[in-house]
Amino acid sequence: MDARKLLSTPLSRRGVIAGSAAAAVAALAGCKKGDDTAAQVATTGTAGGTLSYHIENPTGIEPYTLEDENAVAVAFNLFDALTYYNFKTGELEDLVAESHEHNDDDTAWTFHVRKGTKFHDGSEVTAKSFKYAWNRLCNPATSDQPSNVSYHLSMVKGYEDVTAGTATELAGLTCPDDYTLVVELEQPYADFDYVCAAPVLSPIPEGQGSGDGYKDFALGPVGNGPFKMKGSWVDGQYVETERFEDYTNGDAPKVDGVRFAIYRDSNTAYKELDAGSLDCSLVPINATKQAKESYGESADGYTATPGSQFLGGTMLYTQFLSFNVDDPVMGDVRVRRALSLAINRQAICDAIYEGSAKPADDIVPEAIDGYREGAWKWAAYDPDQAAQLLDEAGYTADADGKRNLSFKLMTNAANTQDEYQAIQADWQKLGLDVEIDKVEYAAMYQSYLDGTYSVGARAWYADYPIADNYLYPLFHKGNGDNVSHFADDKYEELIATARATADHDERVAAMQAVDDYVADLVPYAPLNYRSLARCTDKRVAELTVSPQILPLLSEASLSE
Structure with a gap:
């Protein structure tokens, strides 16, 4: 339908994206989040600069509060989870986990955490960082109630006890050593490693973001992703981030930082894009045809380059x-x-x-x-x-x-x-x-x-x-x-x-x-x-947004 990139074959557990966008997507294939060793579809821009990316006001910007796509777009770039679904290859990959395995009936999963990965405050990410973060999601004491998205862990042993307030830790989480996380489930679940790719299950520095410290952490979270906070989230206005120089789960970002610019509606944001004051905007429904004609369409529907700036790929x-x-x-x-x-x-x-x-x-x-x-x-x-x-x-x-x-x-x-x-x-x-x-x-x-x-x-x-x-x-x-x-x-x-x-x-x-x-x-x-219906300014040399509406900003670059 028009330039909309339909996926003619569904995504299977280890499937590759197929259909009209397949060739272009395959050309983008990479290894890890932020990895830029793959073939490029366009001339790479110069490093540096701050990229401005349009979002609506999010429900939050850290794992406990990720209840909409705007919240996840920010958190995906502030945090890294155990695994990562690479839509470019159609493969689930290890990210903060160096490797993982499960028992024969899929009731016990073991994740081996990479040594030497850091949080933005310089502390080390360990298996205990995940254990703490997951318990934090489920524990009512974190912020008066369990997180509304704690259900991602509902299959883990002890979930109901923690969410009910009768226990403080999930019985199914253990750390035999600093770099091994063992997860026991109430029943077999063969797709649990896919669940572990969700930003909501990212690690948190132990002791942070609970009780009296909840509000400060919610506004200025300490993550482990390619970007770190620059100040605090200004509700209704912006979230400012900068490159995390000690990032080790992939290549460091090419841009100096990302400003998530918050607009109440897409019409206003799109006008800012047209005026050259915004680098990436959601396109209003009634401006779709105009955007395609004015900015040109992305070859694969997901990656914007100068002259091919409208993203029309199918979303999940x-x-x-x-x-x-x-x-x-x-x-x-x-x-x-x-x-x-x-x-x-x-x-x-x-x-x-x-x-x-x-x-x-x-x-x-x-x-x-x-x-x-x-x-x-x-x-x-x-x-x-x-x-x-x-x-x-x-x-x-x-x-x-x-x-x-x-x-x-x-x-x-x-x-x-x-x-x-x-x-x-x-x-x-x-x-x-x-x-x-x-x-x-x-x-x-x-x-x-x-x-x-x-x-x-x-x-x-x-x-x-x-x-x-x-x-x-x-x-x-x-x-x-x-x-x-x-x-x-x-x-x-x-x-x-x-x-x-x-x-x-x-x-x-x-x-x-x-x-x-x-x-x-x-x-x-x-x-x-x-479809995604997003558009970039011509100064953006390259920017990719996945079918899950996740902006891969660590790979983005600006031409000036």
């Missing part, structure tokens, strides 16, 4: 609507199915996204192993069936075509509203009274957690490229990212079975069974799969 990302199943109206599955069926996704993609989106027919995106076309049947467009379901639910139309059903659609005030206005119009055609409720993101996320909304705009991108990273975080009871408040015993049995399946192909099939089950209950309505 699904945009969807969340239905609060505890809401008196949205608790009726017939209503949820009807609202999903009433949305004309193709028309929205054609009219609003200008070729940068494709209708979603599964909560799992098409680039993930296990995706199946049309898996979520209620994501089809069938307004007649939608009307029938509303009738069955008791919301019949009167003589004027109006139904006694009103609710609010909560959206992020910083985002373009065109798509949601189109959805609103589709629902109004059925006689529904729908109001768009534009809310600042922080308040919006709190409403999700509190369950004080009816329908909300939401999206999910992969922390690691496996189906489990969609089907567990979004649906498991009690997870902070389960904003629909979905809770179902049969689902819990199915997901537990799938996660415990050691054979890859059998595990994919088991995950598909989970997907089929939740698809019929419609706690979410998939909307679309989108």
Whole structure:
């Protein structure tokens, strides 16, 4: 579709990105995070300079608070985890871990930490740094509650005890020596090393970032990645970083630093890019065609160079609507199915996204192993069936075509509203009274957690490229990212079975069974799969953003 780089073959456990972008991506292949020994696609710029990169205000910038893509974009460059998914090669690689292995049934994992790696304060990264960091995520004493993203460790022995406050350390974490981390799981989980690539599981210097020291660390975290903090995060304005000269997990960054410039909306940021005041910006939906024409399109969709500055590669990302199943109206599955069926996704993609989106027919995106076309049947467009379901639910139309059903659609005030206005119009055609409720993101996320909304705009991108990273975080009871408040015993049995399946192909099939089950209950309505839609200034000699929306800023360079 247009210049959008679709991945024609899903990403498997050790698969290589395939499809229209394959040749270009293969040319970029590297070894470690920050490694620049691979073949270059363009002339490398001069070292130095500060690169400015657009983000919206993040939920945080350190592992405990990584709840959106803006937060992860910053933390990915401040912290290094045990492993790293190299999208250029399609391989999972060791990063802070020198090597790792697991037992025959995937219940015990051993990671050997590289000796000599440093935190930004000069202290050494050891196995105990990971043990401390992981316990910190789960311990309510860190900041009054466990982290909302602590569920990444839910399979580790002792997780429920620590999150409940009856223990202070995960029973499944031990350090036989300073450079060996042993992780025991409650059940087999063959993809655990993929989980360990998530920035949320990065190490923390022992004793930092908890209790009285939590706030200072949250604003000025001490990491172990290619960039370190320069001062503290100025909420709503910027996060300033500089090159970490003692970085040893790959080559040191080429630029002197990165300024993560915070803008409330992409329209403002894009204007700054056009004016030459910003090096990389998200492109507003209605500016996609103009950006492609003005800046030229990246050859592979992920790496920008002068004259090829628009990034249109496919993201591991699904945009969807969340239905609060505890809401008196949205608790009726017939209503949820009807609202999903009433949305004309193709028309929205054609009219609003200008070729940068494709209708979603599964909560799992098409680039993930296990995706199946049309898996979520209620994501089809069938307004007649939608009307029938509303009738069955008791919301019949009167003589004027109006139904006694009103609710609010909560959206992020910083985002373009065109798509949601189109959805609103589709629902109004059925006689529904729908109001768009534009809310600042922080308040919006709190409403999700509190369950004080009816329908909300939401999206999910992969922390690691496996189906489990969609089907567990979004649906498991009690997870902070389960904003629909979905809770179902049969689902819990199915997901537990799938996660415990050691054979890859059998595990994919088991995950598909989970997907089929939740698809019929419609706690979410998939909307679309989108491309990166980012653009760089001409002074950027090279900048790569991965399908996981991770900017590889340690590899970036400026031409002046």
